[in-house]
Amino acid sequence: MRIFIWIVAMFMLTTACTIDKTDFESENNTVVPDDYEFKEVVSIDKGSYHIRVEALHGKLYKGYNEIRLRITEATTQAPIQEGKVTFLPVLTTLEGNKETCPNQYALTYDKAEEVYKGFSVFTQESTQGDWKITITMEDDNGTLTVSQPIAVEKQVNKNLNMTSFIGSDTESYLIALVAPLKPKVAENELVAAIYKLDSSNTAVGENDPTFKDKYVLAEDYTLLLDPRMPEPSMGNHSSPHNKDLVQKEDGFYYGIVNYTMTGNWTLNFILLNKAGLILKGTKVPTDFTPGVEGKKSELFIDTLF
Template sequence: MKLIQFTVFVLFVVVTSCTLDKTDYEAELVTETTEYIEYEEVTAIVSENYTIRIEALNGTLYKGYNEIHLKINNSQTNESLDNSEVTFLPIITDANGNKSSCPHAYNLVYNDNEGYYTGYAVFTSESDSTVHWEIYIDITDNGEVTTVNPAITIAEQNNLNLNMTAFTGNDGEHYFIALVAPQSPSVSQNDLLAGIYKYNKPTSNAGTFPDASQYSYSVVKNHTLLLDPRMPEPSMGNHSSPNNQDLTQESDGLYYGVVNYTMTGNWTLNFILKNENDDIIKGTEVSTEFTPGIEGEKGELHIDILF
């Protein structure tokens, strides 16, 4: 009996997807995604003592999650600077001169095998005529501190599979969820990776700018991100898919789960974020009712993707 019901459902989806008006969704379905695997130079900064090369995927910093590599050479000897203390602080300035930051790894870690310092930044806005970004990099070598603060450009993230969201939780804290992978999903079960971060409210007055204590963020630990993927366009009836897995944290700090995309198109990833005590930080359940012809309901915490 269940097999018959499922078959009828699939046939209904196929028929309605060909007959119902898809409004703006149709134009979006021509979008193609490119998977970047090569780290390339974003910019190079030459100071009196060092040459610093910032690298990222595709040589571009995007709104959302970015893994970042720094290669630092001594300008006098051209030798690589390894295992020194290197800090990384992104600062955005808005049209009114207000300054803020974004989730980031402040203390970079040296990778001995690859010869670079590694970290990440979740840029919350792309660059435009009203805002600009800078990075403050401090290098401590033999007790001497060198500071550089290059301006950078943050590009729009056209790949919605790497979308992000920011929100205030039920606990009053400010959170960020950024999708990390897959860049280019397939019609199958896909490993889903996300970073979850929180702004650390300052506990003291600001010191000399840029005071890192005023722009501190941390990785959210031991939470669970419940997942409910849906196809929201009217012809799809907001149906979900089987065999999805909620996201839980692994040793690298990222959250891992599984999302099963049963066809290409527009999907909404509805989430419920719970802390280690199983309290809901943010998110609401989505109705399981099949609603052909009606744009699908979305939970209060969600990210839209497209492939």
């Protein structure tokens, strides 16, 4: 009788692992662009200027996006250098409301590459409304303003996933993964952007970076990290030498995640404010649980590489 029970238990465990492994392999076959080249998203001609907006793979995705602008004189193709350039995305929701997203408004000019650089964290895909970007440039010839509709697609690279939530302080927060774009089986520098929704502003207009509801950087917080492989076949195991994320001078949060193998990982987080109070997140059990799906924190982001 004991042998029969043991055989049944092993069959159920093997079946669970096989099903989970099948799902994992199917998900792992997801095609993720790996060229990591900046390509044209859209180009705009106005007056004597040609503006080329670039992003990775030539597409904009929900979550963190590095933005590059190439601005040239239309006839000579000479780059416009050291101008004052701003970049503002605005979403018109399905309900007709206008909102912005975490964004570097004033772009930085890279003299070596002759591009203006910044970033935007798009909070919604275009299925949830209409996105439009407004670009302004000020140089010796005056001020130029152009607007252009854009498409924001579903994020295909889970290493750039994001999550939004209400903290224990009843405030709205957003966490977006910034790096690594393509992790390695090693200790990886993990970079995240943490934003808080500030409703104290007065709305001015969609060509102005001031909105009633605007995301601002969360200052001096700490993001505790516990990475796990939650599939039953992986037993919810973790890895050594991980480091919690703390803020650096550029405003982003930096830590270390040690991926010991490829596959599905869950980044379990606990977000602490500057006073050390928990805003969101729970500790996960440390037990090794083969055959049982691992529990996740109240605050987590799934990744896959």
